[in-house]
Every structure is written in C-alpha cells, then in structure tokens.
Amino acid sequence: MKIGLFIPCYVDAVFPEVGVATYRLLRHLGYDVRYPEGQTCCGQPMANAGFEGESVALGERFEDKFAGFDYVVAPSVSCTAFIKLNYPRLLKGKHECSAAKKTIDVVEFLHDIAKVDRPLGRFPYKVSLHNSCHGVRELHLSSPSELNTVKFNKIKDLLALVEGIEVVEPDRPDECCGFGGMFSVEETGVSTKMGQQKLMRHMATGAHYITGPDCSCLMHMAGIAARQGCPIEFRHVVEILAAGL
Amino acid sequence: MSTSHSRLADKFLENDKYAQWHDNTFWGVRQKRDRMADEVPEWEQLRQMASDIKRHTITHLDRYLEQFEANAVKNGAIVHWAKDADEFNSIIYGILREHDVKKLVKSKSMLTEECEMNPYLEAHGVEVVETDLGERIIQLNDQKPSHIVMPAIHLDHHEVGQLFENKLGSEKDNHDPTYLTYQARLSLRHEFLTADAGLTGANFGVAATGDIVVCTNEGNADMATSVPPLHIAVMGLEKVIPDYDSLAVFHRLLARSATGQPTTVYTSHFRTNRPTARKMHIVLLDNGRTEWIANPQHWETLKCIRCGSCMNTCPVYRLSGGYSYSYFIPGPLGINLGMLRDPQAHSGNVSACTLCLSCQNTCPVKVNLGDQVYQWRQQLDEFGTANKQKKFICKGMDAVFTRPKVYNMATDNAHLANHIPSFIMECGLNPWAKGHKMMKFPKKPFHKLFKDLEKDEDGK
Numbered sequence: 001m002k003i004g005l006f007i008p009c010y011v012d013a014v015f016p017e018v019g020v021a022t023y024r025l026l027r028h029l030g031y032d033v034r035y036p037e038g039q040t041c042c043g044q045p046m047a048n049a050g051f052e053g054e055s056v057a058l059g060e061r062f063e064d065k066f067a068g069f070d071y072v073v074a075p076s077v078s079c080t081a082f083i084k085l086n087y088p089r090l091l092k093g094k095h096e097c098s099a100a101k102k103t104i105d106v107v108e109f110l111h112d113i114a115k116v117d118r119p120l121g122r123f124p125y126k127v128s129l130h131n132s133c134h135g136v137r138e139l140h141l142s143s144p145s146e147l148n149t150v151k152f153n154k155i156k157d158l159l160a161l162v163e164g165i166e167v168v169e170p171d172r173p174d175e176c177c178g179f180g181g182m183f184s185v186e187e188t189g190v191s192t193k194m195g196q197q198k199l200m201r202h203m204a205t206g207a208h209y210i211t212g213p214d215c216s217c218l219m220h221m222a223g224i225a226a227r228q229g230c231p232i233e234f235r236h237v238v239e240i241l242a243a244g245l
Numbered sequence: 246m247s248t249s250h251s252r253l254a255d256k257f258l259e260n261d262k263y264a265q266w267h268d269n270t271f272w273g274v275r276q277k278r279d280r281m282a283d284e285v286p287e288w289e290q291l292r293q294m295a296s297d298i299k300r301h302t303i304t305h306l307d308r309y310l311e312q313f314e315a316n317a318v319k320n321g322a323i324v325h326w327a328k329d330a331d332e333f334n335s336i337i338y339g340i341l342r343e344h345d346v347k348k349l350v351k352s353k354s355m356l357t358e359e360c361e362m363n364p365y366l367e368a369h370g371v372e373v374v375e376t377d378l379g380e381r382i383i384q385l386n387d388q389k390p391s392h393i394v395m396p397a398i399h400l401d402h403h404e405v406g407q408l409f410e411n412k413l414g415s416e417k418d419n420h421d422p423t424y425l426t427y428q429a430r431l432s433l434r435h436e437f438l439t440a441d442a443g444l445t446g447a448n449f450g451v452a453a454t455g456d457i458v459v460c461t462n463e464g465n466a467d468m469a470t471s472v473p474p475l476h477i478a479v480m481g482l483e484k485v486i487p488d489y490d491s492l493a494v495f496h497r498l499l500a501r502s503a504t505g506q507p508t509t510v511y512t513s514h515f516r517t518n519r520p521t522a523r524k525m526h527i528v529l530l531d532n533g534r535t536e537w538i539a540n541p542q543h544w545e546t547l548k549c550i551r552c553g554s555c556m557n558t559c560p561v562y563r564l565s566g567g568y569s570y571s572y573f574i575p576g577p578l579g580i581n582l583g584m585l586r587d588p589q590a591h592s593g594n595v596s597a598c599t600l601c602l603s604c605q606n607t608c609p610v611k612v613n614l615g616d617q618v619y620q621w622r623q624q625l626d627e628f629g630t631a632n633k634q635k636k637f638i639c640k641g642m643d644a645v646f647t648r649p650k651v652y653n654m655a656t657d658n659a660h661l662a663n664h665i666p667s668f669i670m671e672c673g674l675n676p677w678a679k680g681h682k683m684m685k686f687p688k689k690p691f692h693k694l695f696k697d698l699e700k701d702e703d704g705k
Contacts, residue, residue, distance in 0.1 A: 009646065012691040013656040014684055019691035020698055027702045035695050038649035046639040048600060050622030050631060054643040061647065133601040145279065146558065146606035148288040172272070176560050180599030182635065185676050186246050187596050189255040190564050192680030193264070194599075223681025 003033045004069035006062075006103070008079040009041040015215045021242040022075040022106050028245050029114055033073075036065045043090075044082035049182035052090060059087050060095045071113065072103040075238050077135035077214045078181075080105040085138060106238055107141055107213050111154040116161060121243035124164030127235075128202040129155060130212030130221070131174040141213060145174050155213060155237055162240055170201035179220035195224045202232065209233050211240055246634050246676060249593025254565035268563040270398065275557045277505020278607065285497070295498055296611035298491045299548035303538060309452040309485045310529070316455030321517035322525040329532050330360035337362060337444070337477065338369055340526050344475050346371060346441040352459065352466035353377035354446030355393055355551060356479050356530060358573050374436045376465040378429055385412045391567030393574055394503050394553035399566060433465070443469030445515070447480035448550070449495060450527075453488035456516055457527060460499060460509040467513055477526045478515060482534045483547040495550060498609035503552035537585050542620045546581045548610040553578075555604035555614055561597045570594050577604040577614040584621045592630035595621050657693060659686040 003026060007019040026033045042062060043055025062083070066072045074080050083103045091097040110116050131153070135141040142153035159167045178184070178194025199221050202210045210232060212218055218234045225232055247255075258264050282288045302309055314324045325340075327333035341349060349371055357363065363373045363384075375384040379397035383390060386408055390396030397405075406420030415428040437443075445466045449458040457478040459466045470476045486492060500506040518525045538544050556562045556576030567575040572583030572591050580598065583591030595618060602615040625631040645652050663685050677683070 007691045009652070009656070013659050014686060016687050016689065016691035016694055020694065023695075023698060024702065027705075035692075035699070037692065039692075040649055040652045041642070041646040043646075046642055048619065048622070049635055049639055050595075050625050051636065051639040051643075052623050054639050057643070057647050133599070133603070137602040137606060144603075144606050146282075146603060148282050148285065174603075176599045176601035176603070178560065178599060180601070183596065183599045186248055186632070186635070187251040187254065187561070188247075188676045188679050189251060189258050190561055190597075191599075193258055193564050194560055195680065197268070219684060220681070223677070223684060226682035227680060 001031065001071065002069045003031050004066045004072045005033050005035045006039060006042075006066070006072050006074040006079070007035070008074060008076045010219070011076055011215055014219065015236065018075050018215055018236040018239060021236065021238040022073070024245060025106075025110075025120075025238055025242040026073065028242070029116065031114075034069070039065055042079045042083050044079055045181050047082065047086060048180070052086065055086075056090050056094060059083075059091050059097075059099070062087075063091065063095050063097065063099050066099060066102075070102060071109065072099060073106050073109050074103065075106045075213075075236060076216070077105050077107075077132050077139055077141065078216060081134040081138035105135065105139055105141070105213060107135070107155055107158060108139060110158055110241070116158065118161070119163060120158075120161045120241045121245050122163040123240045123243045125208040126166045126168060126206060127159070127209045127211050127240065128205045128207035129153075129159070129167055129169050129173075130177065130198075130202065130210055130217055131155070131169070132212050132214040132217045133174070133176050135213045136174045142174070158237065158241060159211075162243070165240070168205040168207055170198070170205055172201060177217045177220055179216050181216070184220060191220075192224065195220050196228070199224055199228075199230060199232075203230060207232065209235050209240075211235050211237050213237050246632060248596040248632070249571055250565065250569050250597040253569035254561075254597070257566045257569055258564065264564055264566075267399070267566060271557045271563045274505060275554070275607070278502055278554055278557065281501035281505050281507065285501070291494055291498055292609055292611055295494050295550075295609055296548060298486065298494060299610050302486055302491075303483060303544070303547050306482065306485070306535075306538065309487060310482060312452040313450050313455060313485050314529075316453065317516075317527055318455075320455045322455065322527050325526065325528045327528055327530045327532070333360045333479075333528060333530050333532065334362050334365040336528055337479070338366060338371070340475075340477055341366070341371055341442060344442065344523065346475065348372040348374065348436070348440045349442050349444055350374045350376050350436055350440040350469045350473065351380075351443070352445045352461060352469050353380050353396075354444070354479060355390075355574065356446055356481055357444070358390065359532065360530070374440065376433050376436065376469055377461070378426070378463060378465075381429065381433065382408065389568075389573055391575065392553060392556060393551055393578075399568075433468075437468045437472045440469070440473040442475040442477060443473045444477045444479065445469060447478055447484055448499065449492055450480050450485040451488060451492055452485055454516070456514045458492065459513050459515065460511070461513075462504075462506075462510045464511050467511060470513075470515060471519065474521070475523045475526075476515065476518060477528065479528045479530065481530050481532075483549075495609075499550055499552055502554040502607065502609040533586065540585070543581065543585055543617055545612050546578070546585060546617065548612050549578060550610055552609060554607040554609065555612075558603045558607045560601065560603075561599065565597065570597065577618065578612075581614060581617050581621070588621075588624070588628045589630060592625055592628060595625065653692065656690040659690070660688050662686055
C-alpha cells in the first residue's frame with residue numbers, strides 16, 4: 001500500500017509539527033509513506049469564498065502529484081472533505097479524478113483502514129475534544145448531534161489508545177467554532193463571538209488541552225485564547241496519538 | 246471587508262447580554278427539537294420520506310394543484326390563482342370589497358408578509374388585525390417578524406408590558422406574563438367578534454381532499470374562521486401535498502422540528518364554509534415559485550415546510566438575530582429564499598454562513614441549505630455583487646498556490662512576519678486581529694523539514 005502524504009498549505013506554513021506527527025505515526029505503523037514535493041493548497045479557501053473556478057488548476061495539480069498512490073492521507077478534515085466532495089464536479093471534463101476516492105483524513109485512515117488497536121503514545125492530561133464541523137457532517141468521523149442515529153466517535157476511539165489521557169467533550173459538542181475560512185474575515189464580529197463562546201465551553205470542562213482533527217478551528221480558537229490570555233493549549237489529534245513514540 | 250449582514254450583526258452584538266440570551270433561547274429550542282427527534286425511532290426514515298414526497302410533489306406540481314383545485318371547488322370553495330404579489334393583493338382586496346369588509350382578522354401567514362399585504366389593505370381602508378400573539382405584538386410595535394415561527398421572540402415581557410400599557414391600556418408596570426396574556430386575549434376576543442372576515446395561511450393543501458390544513462398553538466386560526474362570516478385561506482403553490490398518508494408524515498415532523506412539541510395544539514382542516522357563513526375563498530400564489538422549480542441548484546428550497554429549525558440551529562442566526570438579514574425571512578432558509586427572490590438586493594446575506602451544515606441535518610425535509618449557500622457564493626461574481634477585495638485575495642491565492650516556487654518562497658519566509666511589531670499587525674486594517682492574537686510562524690515550514698525527518702525515520 002503506497003501512501004502519499006498531503007500536508008495542506010496552512011499546516012505546512014503554520015503547523016509543521018502536525019505534518020511531522022502524521023508522518024511519524026504512519027511510519028511507526030509500518031506504512032510506506034511518500035511526501036511528493038511541490039504541493040500547495042487544495043483550493044478550498046477560494047471555493048468557500050465563492051471562487052471555485054480558481055480551485056480547478058489546483059485540483060489538476062493535486063491529481064498529478066498524487067497519481068501513483070493508493071491513499072492520500074491528510075491531517076485536515078476540511079481540506080479532505082473539500083477534495084472528496086467537490087473535485088469530481090470541478091474536474092469533470094477537464095481531468096481524470098481519482099483523488100476524491102483515495103484521499104482520506106488521517107483519523108479515518110487510522111480508524112477504518114489501519115484499524116489501529118494497539119497502544120499508541122502517552123499523554124497524561126485532560127483533553128477537551130473539538131469535533132470540527134466538516135469532520136462530523138461531511139466525513140462522518142462522529143455521529144452528528146442533530147441526527148437520530150447510532151452514536152459513535154472515531155476520534156474518541158483513537159484517543160482511547162493513548163496512555164494516561166482523559167478525554168472530555170464540551171457542552172454543545174459539535175457546534176461550529178465560527179472559523180469558516182473567509183467567514184472569519186467577512187463576519188469578524190460573529191466569528192469572534194462564536195469562537196469566544198466555543199473556547200469558554202472547552203475551558204469549562206477543566207481540560208489542559210483542546211484537540212481536534214482540523215488545525216484551522218484550533219488556530220481560530222488559539223488566536224482568541226491568546227488574545228484573552230486563556231491558559232489552555234492546543235494540539236492536533238495526531239500530535240497526541242504520536243506523543244512519545 | 247464587511248457585508249450588509251455583518252454590519253447589522255455587529256450592531257446586534259453590541260448588547261452582549263442580549264446576544265447571549267438570544268443564543269441560549271434558540272439553542273434551548275434546538276435541544277427540545279433534539280429530544281423530540283430522539284423519541285421517534287424512525288425519525289431519519291421519516292425525514293427521508295418527507296423529502297421524497299416533496300420531491301415527487303414539486304416535480305408533479307401541475308397534477309397535484311389541479312387535483313387540489315377540483316376537490317376544493319367540489320367542496321364548495323372558490324379558488325383563485327395569483328401569479329405575483331400584486332395580483333395576490335388585488336385578489337384579496339377584491340374579495341374583501343365585494344363583501345364590504347371593514348375589518349380583517351388574520352392568523353399567522355408568512356405568505357402575506359411576502360406580498361406585503363397588510364400595508365396594501367390598510368392603504369385601501371381595511372383595518373387588519375393580527376391574532377397570533379407574537380404577530381399581534383410586533384404589529385402593535387410596528388415591527389417585522391424576527392423569526393418565522395416565533396416572530397416576537399426578540400422582545401421580553403417587560404417590553405411587551407410597556408407596549409400593552411401604551412396600546413391596550415393594560416395596568417402600569419404589571420408585566421406578569423399571565424396577566425399580559427389575559428390582556429391580549431381580552432383585546433383579541435373583541436377583534437374576533439367585530440371582524441367582517443378572517444384570513445388564514447396554510448401549512449398544507451391536501452390534493453386528494455381539497456383540505457387546507459392549518460397548525461397553530463393558540464387556536465386563533467379557529468377563532469378567525471368560526472366567528473366572522475367570511476374565510477379566505479392563502480397558500481403558496483409549493484404547499485400542496487398528495488394525500489392524508491403524506492400529511493401524516495409531515496405532521497409528525499413539523500411541530501417536533503419547529504418548537505419541540507409532539508404536535509401543535511390545534512391542527513384544523515378547512516374544506517368549505519360553515520352553514521351560516523359565505524363561501525370560502527382559497528388564493529394560490531406563484532410569485533416566482535414555478536420558475537424556481539426549474540433552477541437545478543436551488544429548487545430544493547421549495548421543499549421547505551417552514552418549521553424554522555434551520556434558524557434555531559444556525560449559530561450565525563443565533564448570534565446575529567433576525568433583523569441582521571435583508572430578506573424578511575432570516576437564517577439559512579432566508580439567505581436562500583432572498584437570493585431566489587432578488588440576488589442584487591440580498592447578496593449581502595450570503596456571508597452569514599460558516600458552512601457548518603447543521604441546518605441540513607435538522608431540516609425535516611432535507612433541504613440542502615448550506616450546500617446552496619456555497620453555490621450562491623459561486624454566483625455572486627456573475628450577479629456583480631462579489632466583494633472586489635475578496636476576489637482580489639482569491640486571485641492572489643491562486644497565483645501563489647499554482648506556483649510552488651513562489652509558494653515555497655512565501656512560506657519559507659513567513660516567520661519574518663513574527664517580527665512585525667504587534668501594533669502594526671493588530672491595527673484596525675487586519676480584520677483577523679480584531680479578536681485574535683496573530684499566530685507565530687515557525688522557523689521552517691514542513692516541506693523544509695521533510696528531508697531530515699525522512700532520514701531520521703529511515704534510520705530507526
């Protein structure tokens with residue numbers, strides 16, 4: 001099984017440690033992982049802002065970069081969801097689209113493909129889980145609170161493999177944090193208010209850390225926490241899974 | 246960068262205590278809805294069934310509307326067809342004039358809001374009295390509804406108490422909700438008894454029987470139709486459903502989704518006039534709907550049964566209020582209906598969505614509300630309503646991301662931004678810095694670290 005590692009632009013530029021943890025974790029589990037050079041962005045930011053035409057060339061580049069892989073694994077649910085749900089439509093008639101089928105978020109890969117069930121790292125802290133919208137409602141990493149379906153949470157399942165951890169969820173466990181890409185720039189007031197409230201609910205759990213499957217939500221809340229001087233730290237799920245490996 | 250919605254939302258947020266109350270109130274309604282949904286084991290099947298029935302009915306609308314009309318006429322009602330708001334208003338006024346109606350009592354109808362019927366009738370000398378308590382309050386307060394199911398939810402009992410003191414002559418400083426409800430009832434009883442006609446909306450029109458079905462909690466629709474000598478029912482074309490079996494599906498979903506009740510207190514079926522009254526009139530309104538059916542990306546909006554659950558769950562609605570949207574219907578539904586109505590006038594609402602997609606999960610008929618907002622955003626450029634700055638940024642991002650060398654140069658040097666003094670980074674020109682502290686860029690991005698990382702892992 002050949003795995004291509006996709007490190008989205010903002011993870012590359014702002015959170016390289018999340019890329020490092022994803023790579024180390026996959027190698028630790030014995031996978032053949034390559035990181036094709038020259039990768040940039042999947043095109044989500046422009047598309048959500050209303051200019052998906054600008055994402056087509058990026059989609060074509062993405063397809064070419066990851067042509068020879070069985071899976072493309074990425075540590076970001078919103079980028080993964082964008083590729084899976086929008087590339088088939090955007091590339092129709094322009095480029096063959098295989099990325100939609102083989103791109104997979106790292107959480108889903110570990111849970112459903114690798115089916116990890118042995119102990120992973122050690123992280124002796126109380127952690128509040130941030131269920132990112134696109135992870136919940138587009139990639140189905142957990143059961144959405146709105147639906148009357150069997151309750152599950154793949155992130156929680158994985159975190160249970162970490163030694164010493166205590167995982168909690170905030171009140172309103174899958175309500176949006178208010179980032180939303182261009183939303184945070186166009187609707188600064190509401191975006192910030194949503195972020196402040198979300199942060200407050202995470203803080204109310206008494207957790208030392210907030211973790212989640214998407215760095216953009218974490219970046220949004222971390223920026224607000226730093227501005228308000230809130231004593232809480234942020235880690236992507238893979239950083240916790242790989243802690244101490 | 247701001248939009249008409251974000252500017253009004255900022256104003257709403259100035260009163261932080263009120264904003265929090267508003268958010269918590271609607272979250273409470275969402276929780277009640279969740280409890281109801283969880284009590285029905287076949288809930289998700291019901292939603293799918295409701296969506297399928299709507300898809301079927303809307304794509305066979307001609308057939309069901311003609312069947313509805315034939316049965317309504319057979320029942321003894323008079324059916325009118327209005328192509329737009331103007332025709333709608335003049336038909337209603339024509340019926341009222343024919344019967345010399347001086348005072349009209351109304352149960353809740355968003356359709357008449359859509360057509361701005363009240364001001365039209367008032368300009369023609371007809372007194373119009375809203376009888377749904379929430380609608381009556383905002384009518385007395387000279388306001389528009391801030392929510393489609395709970396139109397006066399933005400006012401508290403003190404505000405209502407003061408309003409009643411001024412308009413209904415209730416006791417000074419007595420803001421007890423039970424007392425105020427009693428005052429409202431007293432005043433409305435008088436209106437019912439002295440009205441010349443009653444007008445109701447319609448939650449459903451049943452094609453197989455010609456029934457107009459109206460769901461209320463206050464029984465005001467029943468008072469409005471059983472006291473005055475004339476009943477006019479108004480309905481948007483998309484509200485027709487095939488039969489009682491399909492009505493049963495929607496009936497199980499509507500009140501649970503809307504207010505978290507197993508059913509509305511009253512569900513009334515109207516087929517014809519009562520023996521002592523004049524013939525019942527039914528006015529069917531198109532007003533763009535038949536064109537929207539042909540819109541491949543947005544026709545699903547017509548499946549809506551107006552429960553309001555998309556608003557209650559929408560975190561942006563909860564923290565910006567009904568009046569921050571330019572269309573008379575707010576929230577995810579209002580964004581989409583406003584764009585169908587007039588994209589030039591309502592593009593400023595399209596920003597009011599984080600694409601969290603909670604609305605599509607609560608929607609009892611599975612309207613893809615969030616996906617449609619995404620689609621509308623793609624069309625703003627074509628409508629000429631796209632923000633120029635945003636377009637420039639997106640073009641710029643594309644220029645960087647399609648050129649890995651430029652991208653690498655930019656990200657390799659991003660850490661230099663850490664040294665820009667915070668008074669520059671966090672001055673008013675950087676919208677992100679209004680609520681956030683700027684993030685620190687690492688010395689090396691991932692693509693610069695990878696070679697060493699790979700070597701390290703290979704050596705293990």
